[in-house]
Amino acid sequence: MSAGRAITCPACGGAIEVRAAGFSVNLACQHCGSLLDVSRPEVALIRKYKRAMNRFALEIGKRGTVFGQEWEIVGALRRKDQIAIWQEFLLFNPYLGYRWLVVADGQWQFGTPVADRPQGHLNRVTWRGESFGRLGRDQSTSTTAVAGEFYWRVKVGDTATATLFQSGETILSRENSDGEENWTQLVPVAEAEIENAFGLKRRSLPRRKAAQGLMNFRAAPGMEQDDLGRMFMLATAISLFAAIAMALLAGPTTKAGRMIQVPVGGRVDPVKVGTITVERPWQFVTVEADTNTFENRWVDLEYNLVDRSSEQSIDAFGLVEHYAGTDSDGAWSEGSYHGETMFGHIPRGTYDVYASGTAHGWPVDPLPNDAWGQVETINVWVKAETGTMSWGMWLTLVIALFAWPLTILWRRYRDK
Amino acid sequence: MTRRLILFALWCAILLGGSLFAAFNAYSFYSDDEDRPTASDPPGPAHK
Numbered sequence: 257m258s259a260g261r262a263i264t265c266p267a268c269g270g271a272i273e274v275r276a277a278g279f280s281v282n283l284a285c286q287h288c289g290s291l292l293d294v295s296r297p298e299v300a301l302i303r304k305y306k307r308a309m310n311r312f313a314l315e316i317g318k319r320g321t322v323f324g325q326e327w328e329i330v331g332a333l334r335r336k337d338q339i340a341i342w343q344e345f346l347l348f349n350p351y352l353g354y355r356w357l358v359v360a361d362g363q364w365q366f367g368t369p370v371a372d373r374p375q376g377h378l379n380r381v382t383w384r385g386e387s388f389g390r391l392g393r394d395q396s397t398s399t400t401a402v403a404g405e406f407y408w409r410v411k412v413g414d415t416a417t418a419t420l421f422q423s424g425e426t427i428l429s430r431e432n433s434d435g436e437e438n439w440t441q442l443v444p445v446a447e448a449e450i451e452n453a454f455g456l457k458r459r460s461l462p463r464r465k466a467a468q469g470l471m472n473f474r475a476a477p478g479m480e481q482d483d484l485g486r487m488f489m490l491a492t493a494i495s496l497f498a499a500i501a502m503a504l505l506a507g508p509t510t511k512a513g514r515m516i517q518v519p520v521g522g523r524v525d526p527v528k529v530g531t532i533t534v535e536r537p538w539q540f541v542t543v544e545a546d547t548n549t550f551e552n553r554w555v556d557l558e559y560n561l562v563d564r565s566s567e568q569s570i571d572a573f574g575l576v577e578h579y580a581g582t583d584s585d586g587a588w589s590e591g592s593y594h595g596e597t598m599f600g601h602i603p604r605g606t607y608d609v610y611a612s613g614t615a616h617g618w619p620v621d622p623l624p625n626d627a628w629g630q631v632e633t634i635n636v637w638v639k640a641e642t643g644t645m646s647w648g649m650w651l652t653l654v655i656a657l658f659a660w661p662l663t664i665l666w667r668r669y670r671d672k
Numbered sequence: 673m674t675r676r677l678i679l680f681a682l683w684c685a686i687l688l689g690g691s692l693f694a695a696f697n698a699y700s701f702y703s704d705d706e707d708r709p710t711a712s713d714p715p716g717p718a719h720k
Contacts, residue, residue, distance in 0.1 A: 483677040494684050498691050505695040538698040554715040572704050579717035590717050600703030618716050645695065648702035653691045660680055 265290060266301045275317065275330045276348045280405035284331075286316065291402070291411055303411065313359055313461045314345050316404040320453025322366060322445060325352060329454060331404035334462075337395040337418070341462050346406060354407060356440060357450065360462055364450050365427070370439035374421070374428055381421050381428065383441075388421035388428050395419075397431075487661035495654045502645045508535050509643030512609055518555055520632040521621035523614040526560060529638050533606050541599040542644040543574060543609070548635045549593060551580045555615045555634055559597060561607040570607075572597050576636065579618060598646065609640040 261277035264270070270287030274280055274294050281295035282302070293300040312332040319328045331346035342360035344367075349355075356367030374383035379390040399414040416433035427442040450456060512530020532541065543559045554577035561570040578591035615634050622632060694700065 483674050483680075486677060487680050490681065490684055494688055498688055501692055502695040505692065506698075538696070540698045540700065540703070556715075574704075575715075577715060581717070597704045598700065598702065600700045601698045616715065646700035646702060649691060649694055649700050652701065653687055656687050657684060660683060 261294075263292075263294065263299045265292065266299055267292075267304045273317075274405060275328055276350070276405060276407070279348070279350075279354075279407050280330065281407060282409050282411075283405040284402045286403065289403070294405065302409075311401070311460045312343055312345070312403060313457050314343075314357070314450070314454045315457070318454040320450075322347070322355075322357070322449060322453050325349060327355060327453075329357075329404070331406045331410075332402075333399055333410070334401035335397050335399050337397045341400075343462055346404065356442075357445070358442065359450075362447065362461070364445045364447050365442040366445045367429070367440045367442045370428065370441050373437075373439060374430075383428060386423050386426075388423045388426075391420040391422050391427070484661055484664055487664070488658075491654075491657040491661060494657055495650075498653055499650055502650055505536075506540060506645035507643040509641060510535075511639065511641045513637065513639035515635055515637045516611055516613065517633045517635055518613045518615040520553055520615045520617055520634060522631065524612055526558075526610040526612040529609040529611050529640055531564075531606060531608050532561075532640050532642050534602050534604050534642050537604050538601055539604075539642050540644050540646060541602050541607070542641050543572070543597045543599070543611075544639045544641070545574050545576050545595040545597075545611075546637045546639075547576050547593045550578060550634055551589075552618045553578065553615055553634060554591075554618065555595075555613055555636060557595065557597075557611060557613040557636065557638075559599075559638075559640070560610040560612075561599060561602065561640075562610065564606045564608060566605075570599060570602065572599050598644070600646070602642075609638075611636075611638045 261274040263272050263274055265272055265285040265287060267290035268285060268288035270285060272283065272285055272287070272292075274283060277294075281293065283292045283294045284290070285292060288304075290304045291302040293302050312334070314329050314332065316329050316332055319326060321327070327347035327349050329345050330348045333344045333346075335342055335344060340360065342358060345357040345359075347355040347357060354369060356369075358365045358367055370383070372384070374381040374388065376382050376388075381388050381390075395418045397416050397418050399410065399412055402410055402412055414433065416431045419430045421428040421430070425444055429440045429442055431438045431440070447456070510532045512532050514527070514529050516524055516527050516529075518524045534541070541561060545555075545557055547555065554575065557574035557576070559572050559574065562568070563570075574595040574597040576591075576593060576595040578589070578593055580587070580589035582588070613636065
C-alpha cells in the first residue's frame with residue numbers, strides 16, 4: 257500500500273497521517289475534526305472545529321480485503337436525505353484508486369466510480385450494454401459529518417441531488433452537485449465480509465429504521481422504501497371498499513317504532529314496539545331510544561326480540577341518562593337523550609320487538625308532583641331496525657389498516 | 673413490489689376477509705347482547 261505522510265494539525269497540534277498522500281486534497285483531523293487542505297506541502301486550515309466526528313461503523317485507517325482486493329479506509333461521511341441517514345466510507349488502494357462502502361439499514365454496498373457516463377433519458381439509462389430503470393424520485397442529500405481524507409473538497413453541509421437506476425442487484429447512482437455530475441456503480445456486499453475485512457462497530461451503525469427511503473438501497477430485496485404512499489392508498493381503497501361491502505352485506509332494512517312512557521320511580525311493562533323481519537341468514541338489529549329532555553334522571557330499557565316461529569326471546573339492554581348541576585367551576589352537564597343498542601348475529605326470521613323500562617331520579621327518585629300522586633314520566637321513542645352495519649367494526653378495520661403505514665411514518669419522523 | 677408491501681397487502685387481505693366474514697354473519701365486537709349497561713357501572717354522573 258501507499259506510504260503515508262505525517263503532518264501536524266495546525267488547529268490542535270495533533271499528529272495526523274495522510275494515507276493517500278498525493279491524492280487527497282481534503283482531510284478532517286482525527287483529533288479535533290478541523291478541515292485541512294493537504295493538497296500542497298504546507299498544510300492549510302480550511303475550517304476549525306473543536307470535536308472530531310468519530311461515530312462511524314468502520315474505523316479510518318483499517319485495511320481489509322473486499323472482493324479479493326485490499327483496501328484502506330481513508331475517509332468517512334455521514335449523509336442524509338429527507339427521510340434517511342446512512343454512512344459512506346472512502347476506500348483507497350494506490351494501484352486501483354478509490355472505491356466506496358455504503359451502509360444503511362444493515363445493508364452494505366460496494367461502490368465503484370463510473371468513468372464512462374451512462375447514456376439515456378429521464379427514466380432509463382444504458383450502461384455497458386445493460387438497461388437500468390429509474391428508482392423513485394430525485395432525492396436531495398446533505399452531508400452531516402466528515403472524518404478522514406478525500407480527493408475532493410468536502411465539508412459538513414454539502415448538498416447533492418441523487419438519482420438511482422437499477423438493473424437486477426446493481427444500482428447506478430447519479431449525484432449532481434455544483435454543476436458536477438458523478439456516477440457510481442453499487443453492488444451488494446455481505447456484512448460478514450465487511451466485518452471480517454475491517455471489523456465493525458455495530459453500535460455506530462446507522463439506526464435501521466433511520467434508513468428508510470435511503471437512496472442507495474431502494475433496489476435491494478425488501479428494501480424498496482418508496483412504498484409508503486402505496487400503503488396509504490391501499491389502506492384507503494380497502495377502507496372504502498369495506499364500507500360499501502359491509503353496508504351491502506348488512507341490508508335489507510325493515511323498521512318498527514313507537515313511543516313508550518316510563519314513570520320516574522316506576523317501570524313500564526313490556527310494550528310491543530312492532531314487527532321486524534331479518535331477511536338475510538344473519539343480520540344486526542339496532543334499537544334506538546330518544547327521549548324528551550330531563551335532568552338528573554336515567555332510564556333503563558330492556559328490549560326483547562321474540563321469534564314468531566319459535567317464541568324464543570333474544571334480549572338486550574339500553575340506557576338513556578342525562579345529568580346537570582353546578583359546582584365551583586360553574587355549570588356542568590353530561591349524558592345524552594339518545595341511546596343505541598345493537599343486537600348481533602340475529603338469525604333469519606320475523607321478530608316482535610318489545611320494550612320495557614324503568615326510570616329513576618338521581619340521587620333519589622322524586623316525590624309525586626301533586627296531592628293526587630301524579631308522577632313524572634319520560635317519553636321514550638323506540639325505533640328498531642334491521643339492516644344496519646357495525647360502524648365500530650369498520651372503524652376497527654380502518655385503525656388496523658392504517659396502523660402499519662402510520663407506524664412507519666412515525667418512526668421515520670422520530671429517527672429524523 | 674417490495675417484500676414489505678407484499679406483507680402489508682397480505683395483512684390488508686386478512687383484515688378485509690375477517691371484516692366481510694363478520695359482516696356476513698353479523699358479528700361485532702360492539703354488539704350489546706345480554707349486556708345490561710347499569711350492571712357494571714352504577715347510574716349517576718361521573719362528574720366530580
